Amino acid sequence: MSEAAKPPVYYELKHVCAQTGARRGVVHTPHGSFETPAFMPVGTQATVKGMSPEELKGMGTGIILSNTYHLWMRPGPDIVQAAGGLHRFMNWDRAVLTDSGGFQVFSFSDRKHISEDGVQFKSHIDGSRQLLTPEKSIAIQNQLGADIIMAFDECTPYPASREYIKPSLERTGRWLERCISSHQRPQDQALFGIVQGGMYEDLRQESARITTAFNLPGFAIGGLSVGEPAELMYRMLDATVPLLPANKPRYLMGVGSPDYLIEGSLRGIDMFDCVLPTRIGRNGTVMTSHGRLIVRDARYARDFTALDDHCDCYVCQNYTRAYIRHLLKAGEIFGLRLTTWHNLHFLLHLMEEVREAISQDRLRDFRNEFFAAYGYVS
Amino acid sequence: MSEAAKPPVYYELKHVCAQTGARRGVVHTPHGSFETPAFMPVGTQATVKGMSPEELKGMGTGIILSNTYHLWMRPGPDIVQAAGGLHRFMNWDRAVLTDSGGFQVFSFSDRKHISEDGVQFKSHIDGSRQLLTPEKSIAIQNQLGADIIMAFDECTPYPASREYIKPSLERTGRWLERCISSHQRPQDQALFGIVQGGMYEDLRQESARITTAFNLPGFAIGGLSVGEPAELMYRMLDATVPLLPANKPRYLMGVGSPDYLIEGSLRGIDMFDCVLPTRIGRNGTVMTSHGRLIVRDARYARDFTALDDHCDCYVCQNYTRAYIRHLLKAGEIFGLRLTTWHNLHFLLHLMEEVREAISQDRLRDFRNEFFAAYGYVS
Numbered sequence: 001m002s003e004a005a006k007p008p009v010y011y012e013l014k015h016v017c018a019q020t021g022a023r024r025g026v027v028h029t030p031h032g033s034f035e036t037p038a039f040m041p042v043g044t045q046a047t048v049k050g051m052s053p054e055e056l057k058g059m060g061t062g063i064i065l066s067n068t069y070h071l072w073m074r075p076g077p078d079i080v081q082a083a084g085g086l087h088r089f090m091n092w093d094r095a096v097l098t099d100s101g102g103f104q105v106f107s108f109s110d111r112k113h114i115s116e117d118g119v120q121f122k123s124h125i126d127g128s129r130q131l132l133t134p135e136k137s138i139a140i141q142n143q144l145g146a147d148i149i150m151a152f153d154e155c156t157p158y159p160a161s162r163e164y165i166k167p168s169l170e171r172t173g174r175w176l177e178r179c180i181s182s183h184q185r186p187q188d189q190a191l192f193g194i195v196q197g198g199m200y201e202d203l204r205q206e207s208a209r210i211t212t213a214f215n216l217p218g219f220a221i222g223g224l225s226v227g228e229p230a231e232l233m234y235r236m237l238d239a240t241v242p243l244l245p246a247n248k249p250r251y252l253m254g255v256g257s258p259d260y261l262i263e264g265s266l267r268g269i270d271m272f273d274c275v276l277p278t279r280i281g282r283n284g285t286v287m288t289s290h291g292r293l294i295v296r297d298a299r300y301a302r303d304f305t306a307l308d309d310h311c312d313c314y315v316c317q318n319y320t321r322a323y324i325r326h327l328l329k330a331g332e333i334f335g336l337r338l339t340t341w342h343n344l345h346f347l348l349h350l351m352e353e354v355r356e357a358i359s360q361d362r363l364r365d366f367r368n369e370f371f372a373a374y375g376y377v378s
Numbered sequence: 379m380s381e382a383a384k385p386p387v388y389y390e391l392k393h394v395c396a397q398t399g400a401r402r403g404v405v406h407t408p409h410g411s412f413e414t415p416a417f418m419p420v421g422t423q424a425t426v427k428g429m430s431p432e433e434l435k436g437m438g439t440g441i442i443l444s445n446t447y448h449l450w451m452r453p454g455p456d457i458v459q460a461a462g463g464l465h466r467f468m469n470w471d472r473a474v475l476t477d478s479g480g481f482q483v484f485s486f487s488d489r490k491h492i493s494e495d496g497v498q499f500k501s502h503i504d505g506s507r508q509l510l511t512p513e514k515s516i517a518i519q520n521q522l523g524a525d526i527i528m529a530f531d532e533c534t535p536y537p538a539s540r541e542y543i544k545p546s547l548e549r550t551g552r553w554l555e556r557c558i559s560s561h562q563r564p565q566d567q568a569l570f571g572i573v574q575g576g577m578y579e580d581l582r583q584e585s586a587r588i589t590t591a592f593n594l595p596g597f598a599i600g601g602l603s604v605g606e607p608a609e610l611m612y613r614m615l616d617a618t619v620p621l622l623p624a625n626k627p628r629y630l631m632g633v634g635s636p637d638y639l640i641e642g643s644l645r646g647i648d649m650f651d652c653v654l655p656t657r658i659g660r661n662g663t664v665m666t667s668h669g670r671l672i673v674r675d676a677r678y679a680r681d682f683t684a685l686d687d688h689c690d691c692y693v694c695q696n697y698t699r700a701y702i703r704h705l706l707k708a709g710e711i712f713g714l715r716l717t718t719w720h721n722l723h724f725l726l727h728l729m730e731e732v733r734e735a736i737s738q739d740r741l742r743d744f745r746n747e748f749f750a751a752y753g754y755v756s
Contacts, residue, residue, distance in 0.1 A: 047705060047712040075679065075704040083682055083700060091696045301453065304461055318469045322461060326424065326453040333428040333711055 007217035009148055009190030011249045018361035020266050027249050029095040029147040030188050031087060034062025036270035037354055039261060039347045040097060045070050046090040049278045050340040053092045059345045063095035065273040068140050069104035073125045077143035085145030097148040100137045103155045134178035142184045151179045153194040158226045165198035172196050173210035180214060190217040192251060198223060199232055201239035208243035219244045220251040225260060237267045258350055259376050262367050265354045277343035282336050284328045287346045291375040300325045313345035385595035387526055387568030389627045396739035398644050405627050407473040407525040408566050409465060412440025414648035415732055417639060417725045418475060423448050424468040427656050428718040431470045437723045441473035443651040446518055447482035451503045455521035463523030475526040478515045481533050512556035520562045529557045531572040536604045543576035550574050551588035558592060568595035570629060577610050579617035586621035597622045598629040603638060615645045636728055637754050640745045643732045655721035660714050662706045665724045669753040678703045691723035
């Protein structure tokens with residue numbers, strides 16, 4: 001990637017919260033711009049489960065994430081490329097980010113083998129033996145054509161020893177160099193590097209130095225929200241974020257609970273993604289301004305109020321807990337649509353409130369008010 | 379029901395096709411009017427599987443059908459009544475028709491017992507022993523609050539002997555009298571009687587005479603499309619429809635394939651319902667102007683054309699066969715939404731074309747053109 005060329009994705013700072021140092025901005029991409037801090041709904045298999053593109057746009061979604069591993073296995077990157085790329089394949093004209101596939105293959109802990117070359121694993125579709133390398137991940141992501149693509153890294157487990165983490169983050173650094181070398185579309189796809197380092201502040205900092213040595217258009221923090229206590233994650237963020245360049249977007253991977261979104265924003269994160277809102281929605285749990293609510297519960301059988309009395313989404317304006325419970329109990333698709341819709345709206349609206357609180361230099365106050373109402377222990 | 383009171387549902391004739399005698403009209407209900415001949419999407423459990431009310435309205439749905447048996451079992455009519463009735467429960471402000479529950483309990487052929495009183499059967503939810511009678515069916519339908527409710531009848535199987543059919547249709551006539559007597563909301567719910575009679579023209583006519591002896595706001599033909607050859611069904615329609623009053627809507631129950639919709643309209647039918655478009659859609663089959671297409675098939679993996687090149691629905695304007703196939707193979711909800719959407723649009727659009735052909739006195743010509751393009755043997 002030439003130093004002189006304008007990157008396809010770039011960050012524009014709008015305001016820094018005087019109370020917290022959190023930042024509000026805009027990320028510009030070849031498929032439109034989105035305000036940050038931003039939550040990215042996850043469309044694993046080229047669809048955000050249950051939702052249409054128009055519905056996602058209607059609630060203000062500016063970028064979605066899709067999974068390289070899943071699209072590689074099915075329908076295959078050749079078909080997505082032949083369709084004209086992921087945007088056209090799935091009828092989504094706003095920004096898309098693809099992950100590297102690494103998270104999925106590293107999650108198959110009993111069926112993988114890691115080497116300097118890459119990771120050998122077995123397909124979850126047909127059990128066939130596959131090899132994922134930095135070059136392969138980038139080649140697939142070049143075929144898929146997302147606006148932001150991710151470096152192939154090892155997302156290290158928790159807990160893990162220093163002795164495991166240190167060589168892993170060094171290998172992730174070498175893999176990053178291979179990702180950059182093999183990237184064929186730097187003019188219209190922004191490659192983000194990923195900081196690892198487990199739960200060790202000095203190793204996080206070492207990984208941040210290795211990663212930011214490359215002049216990439218954005219940086220991510222991976223390997224967090226993998227089972228560690230919240231305070232430990234926050235310490236890792238505090239150790240890492242200050243080392244990331246201020247003029248590039250910062251993406252905290254796999255994070256989507258309301259407390260993590262707010263605490264991450266407080267610490268200078270710009271982008272988040274998580275399957276949480278769609279996954280718990282399909283299981284009959286919704287997020288409300290008063291905390292989580294399991295709408296499948298029998299107690300809601302005759303509750304003709306909205307999921308959240310403070311919510312102005314389509315679901316809360318038109319449907320009752322009793323009806324949604326009925327749909328879920330009856331196994332009706334529309335029930336999953338409604339809980340998914342509400343949960344995504346809840347998080348996208350939360351990020352609007354976070355951005356507004358940053359503009360008003362009161363994100364700490366907002367955090368305290370939200371935590372109290374939601375029932376989080378501060 | 380008083381002779382003088384204006385019925386809650388009434389038929390307005392607009393035009394009779396000079397070529398065929400088919401009729402175009404409007405049915406007026408307490409929740410709006412719909413043009414006929416009309417197809418009614420089925421919302422078994424207070425939702426048309428996969429679809430939102432707004433989507434149904436957007437494609438011109440004026441009335442949906444919901445199933446009394448299913449709503450009785452779950453969530454129970456008390457909950458629907460407490461919600462303010464079926465319309466409010468499911469956020470549907472256009473017309474609703476409920477069936478009597480008879481079709482479902484008679485379908486449980488190995489677990490039912492028919493008597494003069496009604497039908498004993500076992501619940502499909504918990505196996506509990508239940509009794510459905512004319513009075514019970516009407517009481518539940520009064521609680522659900524649909525605009526059109528159906529008499530409790532025996533939908534006789536095919537094949538069945540004259541010796542079985544004749545006492546059954548006579549009992550259905552006696553049950554109709556009990557339905558009328560127990561109906562508590564004739565001012566805002568229109569009770570339709572149902573003609574039975576198996577596949578015997580004279581018994582169809584006898585049932586029609588028994589049923590139309592009551593001054594009801596509409597009449598249905600039941601017990602057809604139960605496995606008999608198409609020509610036999612058409613003969614039964616030819617024997618029955620002329621005996622139904624011309625100033626009342628005529629409803630052919632459980633019919634929804636394109637050929638049956640056109641042939642039924644040709645014979646003077648105004649209303650149809652069927653799970654076909656939603657059910658085959660969920661199984662990966664769509665209807666097109668060139669006939670059925672199994673979009674799950676491997677041959678469509680790289681087919682980047684629309685489901686139907688003649689269709690202007692949301693699905694055909696925005697998605698390819700390859701993408702929809704991918705979604706279906708991957709088990710994604712959005713795939714079911716798209717196939718269901720297209721199929722419903724296809725039938726609702728077909729009925730628009732049928733109505734237009736009636737207005738232009740060329741329904742026979744339209745039928746021949748459609749059959750040739752769809753691949754039906756004429």
